[in-house]
Amino acid sequence: MSADHGVGEISLRRARWGHGETAFWLIAVAAIFVFSDRYLILTEMAWLGLFALSLDLILGYAGIVSLGHAAFFGVGAYCAGLLAVHGLVKEPVLALVVAGGAAMVLGFATSFLVIRGSELSQLMVTLGIALLLRELANKFSDITGGFDGLQGIVIDPILGLFAFDIFGKVGFIYCLVVLFVLFLLARLIVHSPFGLSLRAIRNNPLRAAAIGIPVNRRLIAIYTLSAFYAGIAGALFTQTTALASLDVFSFERSADLLLVLVIGGAGYLYGGLIGAVVFRVLQDVFSSWTPQFWQFWIGLVLVLIVLIGRERMYRGVLWLPRLVMRRMAFPGRSAS
Amino acid sequence: MTTLLTILFDGVAYGMLLFVLSSGLAVTLGLMNFVNLAHGAFAMAGGYICAVLVNKSGVPFFVALPMAFIASALIGIVMEQTLYKHLYHRSPLDQVLFTIGLVFMAVTVVDYMMGSSQIFIHLPAMLEGQFNIFGVGVGRYRLMIIVICGLLTLGIQLTLANTRFGSRLRAAVDDPRAASGLGINVPQVFALTFAFGSGLAGLGGALGAEILGLDPYFPLKFMIYFLIVVTVGGSQTITGPFLASLLLGIADVAGKYYVPKLGAFVIYTVMIVILIWRPNGLFGRVAQR
Known part of the structure; x- marks a missing residue:
């Protein structure tokens, strides 16, 4: 091991597709057949995972904290809903791209506000933007349907071939495919030199600027991309549930x-997806205990995670898998 | 003209109430850089304690108010010593997650215990209705709020400016390290201030139940207002948040009266503009750190 095996080598090795990843996606595909009675919840996991992935891009890779990521989700959701209601873009996949684009435009416009200032003002500005949009959607209730939400959303068959069925099977496969494609793209991006430069910015913006990384431009780029992802997640939500209300x-x-991403862990892309699965299962369990008060347990989970410490929690959770992996890698040696 | 004055009067009452509610947050944020999104939960606690005392136990309103203050302050100090204390040096993200978790728990606990509908505190007859001064309608209750909150503000200002505790607190806000080097027990100062701020929030919650409405979602609904007061006012002085509260109160009341379709929208826009224009708050000094 000489110094020649530098950052490039390590990041190349990290970028390689691992067995774990193949297994993850095989399990996801297997879910289509195994949990054939739970498509609705699976679909929810898929778009929530995509939404969390979009937050991971800015939080885990660029270190931008957002308390208002729902803004882009909401824009995507309303955009997809309006396109379907008014029959502007009938084809779901195309509508998805348009909705993502709309969120992306908003992301680009607001990125200039967000990347300025400290973490606290980032929190405030992102929160403010989401509240602002909610207020707008409420005021223009003749367009958005206000509190009742958009009425009469009917989604055409995907690519004109696959109609959404009542069990949600097509919806889930559709979400899964979109998630996979966008995941691959995100994977490509974060392992590219661009992605590496983002991590440099996250770790030390001043030093990153000193070695010639255009910090602000990179942050704007990733924020815009993240908004695109969140918009698509919102559009998937609307297309699979035929709903778009102020709640988005x-x-x-x-x-x-944030909780979803924290459960899964930020900064390695799978965190959002795993977090979405765990979160949705937890939510299901909690609401079967106390139907009205499941939020209490969600709150408790948040408090506990922070008190235990995120780092320590991951170490605890990953202890067994790592042990197994090490045993498999070095069968003769005991893991010490 | 008279409507204008009435709006101004209501706005001032609202603003003063906001100040009492959020002054505790200004200190938490300014002193320890702790992002406490759960501040509204203390206000809600005060409001509900007052409501239970007045409505169920028949305690007079003016006795219940200080009890709400004391109870919230006690909750505050217990929380500070058991939970908050450990999180001062964590990242803002951790603090945000933690306090959001607390808010969710507070909302559901209150919902579980008291029901989800809005509750009202039975006011003594002398506080109801309004009277006219030169043709301007003055609500008795709002007048009382202005008097109480005005006195409190004066008290806070005097405490900060003239007492030993006040100078310790200001020293700790300006530079915690140097302050502790001078022998000031910064954690203790902070614990006391946190308790006092929580107490004020509880008092504000009790006073504001009539105007702001009190239901389990109070901490979420008004979180943004508290944050606006603090971020716009800056957290280094107490006059900054005070002026910001008055501004916000008057703007909100006037906005709801004149442009009801755009009310909250205007406020959020103004907040974002101010945050961009002056990241340290409208009345804040430029950060030295």
């Missing part, structure tokens, strides 16, 4: 999203 902009949605 709510603070709780942004807060839950």
Whole structure:
């Protein structure tokens, strides 16, 4: 091991597709057949995972904290809903891209406000933007349907071939495919030199600027991309549930999203997806205990995670898998 | 003209109430850089304690108010010593997650115990209705709020400016390290201030139940207002948040009266503009750190 095996080598090795990843996606595909009676919850996991992935791009890779990521989710959701209601773009995949684009435009416009200032003002500005949009959606209730939400959303068959069925099977496969494609893209991006430069910025913006990384431009780029992802997640939500109400902009949605990402862990892309699965299962369990008060347990989980410490929690959770991996890698040696 | 004055009067009452509610947060944020999104939960606690005392136990309103203050302050100090204390040096993200968790728990606990509908505190007859001064309608209750909150503000200002505790607190806000080097027990100062701020929030919650409405979602609904007061006012002085509260109160009341379709929208826009224009708050000094 000489110094020649530098950062490039390590990051190349990290970028390689691992067995674990293959297993993850195989399990996801297997879910289509195994949990054939739970498509609705699986679909929810898929778009929530994509939404969390979009937050991971800015939080885990660029270190931008957001309390109002629901803004982009909401724009995507309303955009997809309006396109379907008014029959502007009938084809779901195309509508998805348009909705993502709309969120992306908003992301680009607001990125200039967000990347300025300290973490606290980032929190405030992102929160403010989401609240602002919620207020707007409420005021223009003749367009958005206000508190009742958009009425009469009917989604056409995907690519004109696959109609959404009543069990949600097509919806889930559709979400899964979109998630996979966007995941691959995100994976490509974070392992590219661009992605590495983002991590440099996250770790030390001053030093990153000193070695010639255009910090602000990179942050704007990733924020815009993240908004695109969140918009698509919102559009998937609307297309699979035929719903779009003020609730898409709510603070709780942004807060839950942070929890999703924290459960899964930020900064390695799978965190959001794993977090979405765990969060949704937890939510299901909690609401079967106390139907009205499941939020209490969600709150408790948040408090406990912070008190235990995120780092320590991951170490605890990963202790067994790591042990197994090490045993498999070096069968003769005991893991010390 | 008279409507204008009435709006101004209501706005001032609202603003003063906001100040009492959020002054504790200004200190938490300014002193320890702790992002306490759960501040509203203390206000809610005060409001509900007052409501239970007045409505269920028949305690007179003016006796219940200080009890709400004391109870919230006690909750505050217990929380500070058991939970908050350990999180001062964590990242803002951790603090945000933690306090959001607390808010969720507070909301559901209150919902579970008291029901989800809005509750009202039975006010003594002398506080109801309004009277006219030169043709301007003055609500008795709002007048009382202005008097109480005005006195409190004066008290806070005097405490900060003239007492030994006040100078310790200011020293700790300006530079915690140097302050502790001078022998000031910064954690103790902070614990006391936290308790006092929670107490004020509880008092504000009790006073504001009539105007702001009290239901389990209070901490979430008004979180943004508290944050606006603190971020716009800056957290280094107490006059900054005070002026910001008055501004916000008057703007909110006037906005709801004149442009009801845009009310909250205007406020959020103004907040974002101010945050961009002056990241340290409208009345804040430029950060030295």
